[in-house]
Amino acid sequence: QQPVQSPQAVILREGEDAVINCSSSKALYSVHWYRQKHGEAPVFLMILLKGGEQKGHEKISASFNEKKQQSSLYLTASQLSYSGTYFCGTEGAGGTSYGKLTFGQGTILTVHP
């Protein structure tokens, strides 16, 4: 089952904040966040493991609530370079899901000057 991302699109001005959510209907082992520029490969941002760990990467951080099977990506003081499509990839907790990521449909983030 594909995780559901919300919102589908966000438009910001430089310096504004945004939150992107990723929800799954199944038990998760990990959540991976990527950013993709048009026509390019996805670039890894961070991985969150089962345990509700929150991680940070410059002005981008994320949390993982394993009880709710949800992860949120927080972008603060956005920059023009943050524009792109953000994907969450989820890894199920079951043995058959080992190493396999299922990606959400993506959230398009546009940052204007």
Next chain:
Amino acid sequence: DGGITQSPKYLFRKEGQNVTLSCEQNLNHDAMYWYRQDPGQGLRLIYYSQIVNDFQKGDIAEGYSVSREKKESFPLTVTSAQKNPTAFYLCASSIDRGLAGDRDTDTQYFGPGTRLTVL
């Protein structure tokens, strides 16, 4: 420089033809993956391989085939049985979780992609 390379960058295919997309990595990663991305969509897993000479079907394997004869290489063949092959194809690799003590090394790193168009 370590990384993942895919070739060609653009590929045009006539209906009824098989084509093979190349994916090579020199990261010494054990696991390799193939994804398909359609416009405005997320990535869907076609095939993956966690070790040489072994591979597993992903969610949309029909019409595709792979081989894993070498650790560094994981070519994908799009066969004539794939009815709608026009898409952006991405290859990725990662360290196999069972071999790595640090879970953070499960990260999947992507190649630059191949854009396939059926004429």
